[in-house]
Structures are given as structure tokens and as C-alpha cells.
Amino acid sequence: MNLTQKRCLLWTACSLLANLAIFWALWSRQWESGRRPQVPGAFWRADCPLQSLWNREERSLAQARAPATGQAGDRCLPDREVEGSFADFQHLPQQMKDFLLYRRCRAYPLLLEPRPVCQAAPRLLLAVKSQISSFARRQAIRQTWGGLGRASGVRLVFLLGQQWQGPPDGHPNLTGLLHCESRRHGDLLQWAFRDTFFNLTLKEVLFLGWLGRRCPGARYVFKGDDDVFVNTGRVLGYLAALGAREGRDLFLGDAIVDAVPARDSTLKYYVPGAFYRGLYPPYAGGAGVLYSGQLARRLARVSRGVPLFPIDDVYTGMCLRRLGLEPVHHPGFHSFGINATDRWDPCVYRRLFMVHRRSPREIVKLWRLLQQPNITCEEEE
Template sequence: MRPIRGSLILRVLVSTALGGLLVLLVGQFVDSQTPSMDLRSLISTELDEDTPSPSLRKFEWQARTPHPLDLRYPHSYPFLLNHPNKCDGPRGAPFLLMLVMTQPQDVGMRQAIRETWGNETLIPGVIIRRLFVLGLPPPLFTKEIHTLLKEEDKEHGDLLQVGFLDTYVNLTLKVLMGLKWMAQYCPNAQYVLKVDGDVFLNPSFLVQKVLQPNGPPRPDFITGYIYKNTGPIRNPAYKWYMPQELYLQDKYPPYCGGPGYVMSGPLALRISDVAQTLKAIYLEDVFVGLCIEQLGVKPTPPPPDTFLMFRRKYEHCAFHRLALVHHFQPRELLQIWRDFQSVNTTCPVK
């Protein structure tokens, strides 16, 4: 394997350090459980370099909602960085639209993805378009990170920033706003992939073995790792806590695991519509499961053991038979990608 370029590794390290600094400092000022906010007044001042920032006290007041896990949706969140012409072009609508969830400070992660599985030209003859979906950084860093994001977006043209605070509990909003963007600007995409940034993705396997470009249309198609017969966790000490006032039932409907799932374009449009009629909950994969249940759709099983929700050590032949592996960091992607792309004639045929 050739040495990894120093500049790219530096970006990854700087991004990681910045992320850690954000967590440490913001935790002193902003409740990490705050899910959503009305940012219209904040956007008009905080992002204007010639206007002083509002006080932290005002920001905290704006950030409060009636319940710490209560999401405001539907709501007129603005697209602050947008590319409405992303899906236009002489070759027609994309076969696959990738909506990649990252945080504003994840500069190194986004660059690593562009250099690896997020490369739009990886599969000859297949039109792929990539957008990184992100919200707003914590208030202490809004102006600085906004300047960096503008520069990054000017260079790559692939950031979709939406006007709400970027937190874990707002992930549902990120997904829904990504689907809203698709409905407005890319409604003819054949498939839509929702994927987190901390994964290994095998686009060739996903396209050729799972989506099958030459296969028949599948308007009600959604697949990934399918969770069945799971129920809400009622203990607030856990990350996936679900209070009873937000979800009364003892079981969740079948749903595809959040690290990565793919759906047909027509179903993505229907999910975007029906989501506006349901009470949004902060577990985005469960909420998408509630949406498809409302539509009378069940997830389609993928090829067995191809969407892994757990960490797996890299092995060339094994990874060529996988669609997705969770818990991969940017530096790891860069280290394995050249070997992954190389041809290995010793791999057994399965």
C-alpha cells in the first residue's frame, strides 16, 4: 500500500481534534439533549459577519422546546447551503442519490469519503450524486465554522446545510430535510441512500447486487439491516431512550438500521409526504419504519449478512461481498481503500 497523503491525514486529525474541542466547550453552555430550535432570527444575525452575535442566554432560550426530545416537524427550516441543480445534467436523473449525514466540523470525514466510497464516478455508466447533509454548529463556533464550510462548499459543491442545531437528537430532522430536498430538486432519482459518515460502503456491491440497475422497477423498495420485534427502551440512562409520552406501543415496526439504508425514489417521496402527518421522534431509523408502516410497506431483505451494524476487521475478499460496515473512521477508510480497489484473483467465488 502506498503512503497516505499527508495533507489528507492532517485534515482528518484536525477535524477529530476540533470535534473533541467542540464537545468539551459546548457541553459547558448548551444542554446536549436540546433537539431543535427556531433559527430564523439567529440566522439573520449569527451568520452575518458585520452583525454582533446574539447572547448565549438568548440562544439557549431559542433552543428550548416543550420536551427535551420533541422535534418540530414539519417546519420551515431553511437550506443555508444548497445545490438545487445537483441532479441536473445531460445524462438525466441519477440512479443513486447519496445523502450522507455528517456534522459541520467533520471536514476530514467528508474529504475521506470523497476520496473513497463517496466518489461519484466509481461505477462506470451509473449516475451517482452525493450530498453531505448537516445542520448548524454550536453557537460559540458558528461564525468560524460557517466560513470554513463556505470555502469547503465552494471547492466541492456538495454541502446541504439546514437551519437547525446539529445534534444527535436532530438526526430525524436531517434525514427528513434531505428527503424534502430530494422531493424538491431531485424527484426522479431512482434510488436514495441514507448513510452515516462513520461507515465503510461498497458502492459496487450496493448498485450491482442490491439495486440491480437492469432489474424491474421497485416502487416500494427499502432495504438495509432489518430490525424486527424490537421495542422502546424506557430507561433514560440509555442513548436510545424513548419516553412513553412520545411512543406508547411496546413494539416498533420493522425498520432498517440507521447507519445505512437505501430506498426507491418513489418510496422516498411518499415517506417525505407521510412524515408530515406523523409525530416525529428522534430515533430516525425507527421513525422511517413508522412511515413505511403507515404506507403499508415492509422492508425488503437484502442479500444475507451484507449490511453490518457492528465493527468488522478489514479483509479484502470478505469486504467485496458486503454492502456496508458500521464504525469505520476516516483514517481507516483511507488506509484500506487502495487495497480494496485492487483486483484479487484469489478470492473464492460465492
């Protein structure tokens, strides 16, 4: 090794030692001041970088302790400024463009409201996300796990938006059929917003507001998709065993932790880095969750200070985090189905709360299977 190489090696070693000394000094100062250094990235952490739109807006609302500003849906104008300020806006998928343009719209007129479902406070309110065209799914639920009726303390409501009838979606006009369904069953709750995947968060926020106004006495809420099978009796049995203190902060589901945003623009769940940076907070899969009415009212209040996010179950996790809570994982929730060998085993369904992805025909068949009196199963946990 010649003299020049030795000098370069010595200079590199000295630089590394100097950087280590600076890092140690900064670390020690933060510990002495009583604040542990945070890993940047998640919106609820103090040192989060604010290059991304959602992070900036969330931080601004949190510091101001102010509710998110929003326009009424029937008068809501698109945010045209975002078109010029958001990186590569014109190259985004259409659903992301629409979300960015209308993300500040948080109030929409009611088009259909169910007959009073809370004259007597329900023990369990089943709130099912549906779309206008899903007639068969709703009817299957009414005939099975959603149709237990007032005597059981269970009430049912379906949550709907509007389906776009023009291009590019081209849905047929089913408004007349929907009104007939509403008159017959009295369980439809519909708002005048476009019913898309990225607007499920809007459906969540509007439902929480309606619940606080129209059904404040509901003790518990199951909220899920219209293609799930729910063992309502099992859920009621679990709730009956809860004490008042246990039930206050109840939020059960198929919990997901340390999830990262999807950055592939071809994916349904794509969220660009220019919109959101960081890990997602712990959240429960949106196929089905169970929570207390008390917590629902607190979620409604805290959501006013959390900017809308395009994925509804992640957004609920964000609101829970604001309350200092996390969803509790329960093995009875199966957001991604069950083993194929157990698909028609009644003993498996007797133990679970919810399983995702069942057709209307399968829901009816499973319900009848569970009602058979001669089924013998091992003792349930």
C-alpha cells in the same frame, strides 16, 4: 378443611368461571363482527391506549387525515404547554426536553445547497449524514466510495445542520471553513436547525422534501452515516439486476423487529413512556439503508401525517408502516461491524454493501485494498 375454607374456595372458583365466561363472550362477539382483538401497545393498532403524547397526536392526525402542523424554523416558538402537561418534564434529559419543546417545527431555511447534482438523473444518490466538524470523514468519502462521479451515475451530497457555538456545547465557529468546502466541492446541503442526535429525524424529513423538489429523477438513494464504508460497486451491481417492479418498493438494510423503547433515562436512545407506548414497528438501522426514488417520494408525502419522533430510523419505520411496507433485511448491511478476524479481508468487503464504524484512515485503506487487481476470492453469491 373447615366449612369457611370450603365456602371461600367455592366462591373463588365461581368468580374465575364467571370471568372466563365474560371473556369468551367478548372474544366471540369480536370475531363474529369480523374484527380480531388486537394487543394494545403499537401506534398502528386499532386498540392502542392513548395515554402517551405521541400516540395521541398520531391517532388524531390519522383520523383527521391531515398533515402535521408545523411552524417555520426561523419563527418557531417552543411549545410551553408541554412543560406543565408532560409528566416529570423538568427531570427529563435535556435532549428530550428540547425535542418536546420544538417537535412541531418542520421547516427550516436552507443555508447551503449543492451545485446541481441532478441535471442528469443519477442512478444512485449517496446522501450522507454529517456534522460541520467532520471534515476528515467527508474528504475520505469523496476520495473513496463517494467519489465515483457522473460517469458512473453516482452523485454525492452531505446533509448538515448547525452546531451550537454557545454553552453548553461550545463548538468553535467553523462557518468560514464550511463555506470554503462548499465552494470547492459543491456537495453540502445544510439547514438552519441545531444538529443534534434527536434532530436526525428532522434531517430525514427535510432531505426527503429537498429530494422531491431538486432531485425527483434519482432512481435509488443510499442514505447513511459518515463513518460507514460502502462498497459502491457492489451496490450498483445489485441495482442493475433489479427489475422495475422489484425496485419500486425497494427498502433494504439491517432490519430490526420487535424492538422496545429504551426506558433508562441515562441511555442515548431513552424515550419516556409518557411520550410513546408500544413496540417499535420494523425498521432498518440508520447507519445505512438503500431505497428507491419512487419510495422516497411516497415517504415524503406520508411523513407529513406522522408526528416527528426523536429516533430517525424508527421514524422511517413508522412512515413505511403507514405505507403498508416494511424494510427488507439484507445480509450485506452490517450496522454493528463485522468479525475482528475479517476486518482487513478484501474478500469479505467485496461481498458486503456497507459496514459501520470505520475511521477516515480506515476508509481510505479499505478502498485501496479493494482496488488491487490481483485479489482472488471465492465466487460471489
